[in-house]
Amino acid sequence: MEFIVISDLHVNEHPIFRNGEGRNLSLKIIEDCLDQVWDYAKKVDGPVIHTGDLFDMRNKIPVNLVAFTQKMFSKCSNKIYLLKGTSFHDGEADNYNGNIFSLQKDFETFDVPTGIYSNKGFVFYFLPSVPKSKLLEAIEIFKNKTGKNDNKLTRIVFGHSALAGAKTLAYEASSDESLSKKDLDFFHFGFFGHYHKYQEVWNNFFQVGSPYRVDFSERMDPKGFIHFKDGKVKFIPLQIPDMVQIDIDKHFRPYRGKIKDTFFKFVxxxxxxxxxGFDSPMMEKQFYELGALGIRCERKITGLDAADQAREIRIRKEDSPLKMLNRYVDLMEEEDRLGGLDKQRILRIGKLAMEKGTE
Structure with a gap:
């Protein structure tokens, strides 16, 4: 028995950068990642399982992005199982078209706990994202339905939950929200989405991770997918763009590392x-000219609390209210997913509001 596990594609969310080519760049990264997975899957005699958070429901997903996802997954000749992630990301069955249920006609999707028996000595259990209490109830049902013959099978569980002890740079799974080793002692192997960092949390139980980096808390994380074969688990790394954080202070020396095809964050x-007084726009311009994919800039003023820092940044000398308004509208336009933003109308209303404020 063998299969591939991937997770947390968040198709319309990654990466967080909208500079440069914007969404086209984001989709290209996804396409490159999946092409690598599908090329590997050609030599795997088994299914591909995605363990949740395929989309990002914070923004309604245009039909063309659902079509893009169907097209990308149709390149894979292996059977595909889609496990429902959080409703925050993957939606509900009666929601609009941008959720995993719109893909049901092409792939097998699981939104309730389900067991699938194999003729190769294995049984798959799927635990979609539901409250922990519901997961524990489902596991008890699985246990109660297990017969003598089932005990001879290797039980493999796929889920979308944090495992107790899992850690990332930004998060650590708390015991009240996560599944413990004891909770899952019915199973021999476990593969779980939700945390974006690949890790073996305890023996044979893994957080699958995501195939690319969504923000700088993930910049050092290994990214890839899992290949399971005959009881052995192998992590397969993917070739993806680097993320580099550059810390800039009064002792800063010019960056000498790789710039081309890399995302940057200036702190x-x-x-x-x-x-x-630091000329970050000039530095950004130079980096883009050298092939940087995207740049974010964060400013931290020492000696001020958070509110004072925000206020100080808002009133930088080079900023006028009109410049700030234009930058805000440009950002809105960049993030507009349905193409219905009336930029000129927003600018007109904003200018009227500023004029009212000076009367």
Missing amino acids: ITGDSDFVN
């Missing part, structure tokens, strides 16, 4: 004069 730290 500028110092007193008000240093932070506001």
Whole structure:
């Protein structure tokens, strides 16, 4: 028995950068990742399982992105199982078209706990994202339905939950929300989505991770997918763009590392004069000219609390209310997913509001 496990594609969310080519770049990264997975899957005699959070429901997903996902998955000749992630990401069965249920006609999807028996000595259990209490109830039902013959099978569970002890740079699974080793002692192997960092949390139980980096808390994480064969688990790394954080203070020296095909985050730290006087737009321009894929800039003014920092950044000398409004509208336009934003109308209303404020 063998299969491939991937997770947390978040098709319309990754990466967080909208600079440069914007969404086209995001989709290209997804396409490149999946092409690598499908090329590998050609030599795997078994299914591909995605363990949840295929989309991102915070934004209604255009039909063309659902079509893109169907097209990308149709390149794979293996059988595909889609496990429902959180409703926040994968939606509900009666929701609009941008959720995993719109793909049911092409792939097998699981939104309730389900067991599938194999003729090869294995049984698959699917635990979609539901409250922990419901997961524990489902596991008890699985146990109660197990017969003598079932005890001779290797039981493999796929889920979308944090495992107790799982860690990322930004998060650590808490005991009240996560599944413990004791909760899952009925199973021999476990593969879970939700946390984006690949890790073996305890023996034979894994957080699958996501196939690319969504933010800088993941910049050092290994990214790839899992290949299971005859009881052995192998992590297969993927070739993906790097993410580099550059910390800039008064001792900063010019960056000498790789720039092309890399995402960057500039963190500028110092007193008000240093932070506001640092020419980050010029540095961004130089990096883009050298092939950077996207750049984010964060400013930290020492000696100020968070509210003062935000206020200080808003009133930088080079900013006028009109410049701030234009930047805000540009960002809205960049994030507009349905193409219905009336930029000129927003600008007109904004200018009227500013005029009212000066009367």
